[in-house]
Amino acid sequence: MKNQNQYMNSRRSFLRSTGMLGAAAMIPSFFLSACKKDFLDRQPLDSVTDISFWKTEEQLKLAVNACYNNLRGNNTIAMENMGDNTIYPPNSEYQAISAGNYDFTTGTINSEWVNLYAAIRRCNHFMENYTKATGISATVLAGYAGQVQFLRAFMYSYLIFLFGDVPLITKTLDIGDEEVYGPRNKRTEVLDFVLADLDAAAAALPTTYASATDLGRITKGAALAWKARVALFFEQWDIAETASKAVMDLNVYALYTAGGTAKAYNDLFTYKGKLSAGANKETILARPYVAGVSVHNTSREIQVPDQTSRYSPTKSLVDSYLCTDGLPIDKSPLYSETTYANIFKNRDPRMAQTILSPGSAWGGQDDGDADATSNSIFNTPKWNADKKGCITGTGYYFTKYVEIPAVGVVSQDSNDIHHIRYAEVLLIHAEAKLEKGTLTQADLDKTINLLRDRVGMKRMVITELAAAGLDLRTEIRRERRVELALEGQRYYDIMRWKAGELLAQDVRGMKKSLVETFNQQYVATIATDASGYFVVNTGRRFVAPKNYLWPIPITQLQKNPALGQNPGW
Template structure:
């Protein structure tokens, strides 16, 4: 308890420093430039404040904390709606991006560009000034610089994932500097810059922190992020080596508290918070503390009086294997005679990710005939009577839901997990596969550890071949089900060049499985030839155009020399 209170008090101070608690932050005003401005627009530096600030370690740490403010919180999960795992049926810009129905006027595109560059400028300003502080040991200086270099690399990663070539700005610029209106740098050049920042960060970062500093960036985070970036750009040997560097630290292990039937789900609830002490799996998270730093993700998933913001798609539900290790179209264990049958004899991660009949939930009235409020889920709700959570597809998530937090708005304090050890294991396996060096021993030390955690049948290469299953497809399936609702699916689709998946209709459960007393509420919902709900149609993905976002029109107007991506 003492360590947890110490962590909470430290986290409170940390969040005050980043300005996340509202009101004035305890740092100079130049760290708080509005994210609504252009990436090079900022409030003027006050030379007296700037000169007087960089003196003590306390000031330096406040400046580092300010750089953390752009580490994504629940927006990480929101970006899941750009892939094919989830959908929020009402129109949204993320859904428009997923459906290919957007252009360079999209506000989301410009917000991403502006916010990422605002964060980069903050990091650049720190790295230009941190060595001015006195009476600080070299180890502490290296740690602070490492944290900020990681964050700068983190921001540039998303820029090159989404936009391709982007301006590479590694210093703060005055408006008179000609670099302000320079062209974009090649994606490969920025990638090398990201790798260099991550290498430098890893060299100066510790492997772990005391309870008071849980959540700060570690050496393992730098290695793991480099592995993710390398995987995206098919730098297989770098991805393998970086993942192995994390594994060799011997710091991380899969979360197993609560046992196979619930440990995976627990990891994303309050039981899996870093401050709770049992989680040695999460390498980087956005920690949240009740009453200090909160979000609304549990309520958005099972919102009691509206449509869920994250309805699992039929595509995701179908991707879970049966307990015999076979897909549903090959396994004799699969039945779709009733709604409840869909969840039987499936990979246990399905029951711990997709809300299953008999599980606790916070969505108030579900689709039961008696329409009473019941904390146990029975059947999907379609009646828009504002008495319970409506599904968009016939399915709901249980992952990332703290049931007690569903009933109140923006009072959820789940940690948001950016990097988990599970991902590192998956990265190592995929990188080895793509180099033609993957062995059964590798699978046993990576993917089968994930399956053992939940009591799922192990993956055996010879058995896959005997069943006519493709090894690459199954490893990619493993990544999808393990990382569902963690904001990575869209980027995986891009890097695997599977954009055609986004052009397909988004579907839900079979209409005939809706109970008779609910049929009146689904009568007008279209179905496909096999009777499955068609939730979203008219989608498109034009290759190679849609593998990159367009440069936002606002940025082109400010700097025409940026040019536009092909096809836009």
């Protein structure tokens, strides 16, 4: 019995570490039941007990809710630091991934693998058991399954985005199952499975839910929109175009415009734009948060009052915003960099609604002006690490996703975390048509120009771009960057565009000469480039094709050598 116990414990430990067997801590309490039978007769303590479950609709709803627990929260935003929009200057694993200075021992890589497979196992377990319930209509039953199929596809999407080929597990694995030690499936095979799950989900799910208690549940639109994003990633332009058009044709979603052109975009990411507030028809999928019940720390991390901001906008992001004449800063006569404040003038209105500009409200307490007391209005960036205000890593701060009162307290932010918005669906539709060679001005007017109209920005006109010597593909990609900044998507866009060289460039900030005289002492040791811009992070690299995929974590390889390793690792 002792040897058997040791064997069972060893196998369970392995399954837990791969994410293929859910540990007890990962399983909701309603799945667990105590049992005092002999060891050989009882259910494993770290697996789901099904004897008295799966009988009623209430139990099904509980099981579905448990699957939602793995829908990403503010980690979605944290992954923005893997791209070139933001940086958290102190060393972190996301920064290391962005800089190409990581390997298969990096903890974040293993955590992603384990957490995604743990979530998939929970979904698989539901799909194996939900039909056991009785007294439920076929439509309702299919709706519950559709939500879980979406979530399973969501998890597998990230696995193939990041790792390429991965094991395709469609059942709950138990001790002794040979799939535990199986090889990886081809990325294309897993992609086909993801698209099939999303099709099934879209067919089964309603366009909306009647009850307020179902706020935030996955809908037909979410399944179609996610399908469009996945198809875009893998350059399946026809599928991306068709799925995005299907979302548009639902006539359920619309851009958020409450507050007018000067505020609507920013308000969407505050409490005013929460799904529960009722005015937001733009967000297709979000992780909702409830004050005092489920909270996060995003607002404070952006403008943390006594440390360095966790998300400092890069010069690259700041420079990407067009001027109000529709031209880039290197072509527009409207652009001036004679002062810090001038950088923000005559720019795409989304810039000031994303990047904190002088004269704006902020929660970071003391800023970098001569008045060393707390301020509610931002004037100039802070460089003095005196713990009296938020320090910038680049000279810039975000205002997007910031709810000012939440900055002043730790982990009391209840902003919804947006996973996919109608704005992105419009961007997907335009990009898919561009890549197919069928994009017209009429298409732009139904997609990208709606985003610009929302903020009062000059419309994109194909003939004007050509006259100005601008590339249409570059401008459509720019539009995606500025619209979706700080939403955790930039890294994935760089990967799918095969633009890894962008991550190899030094991360730069504002021009050193624009720092006020009384602050120069605090930036004296920060390096600059030949043009006088701060060099915030250097020694970066991107090796193609190696870095277009993450390595299989060493922990998983040690347990299952059949996984093999990605090229170059």
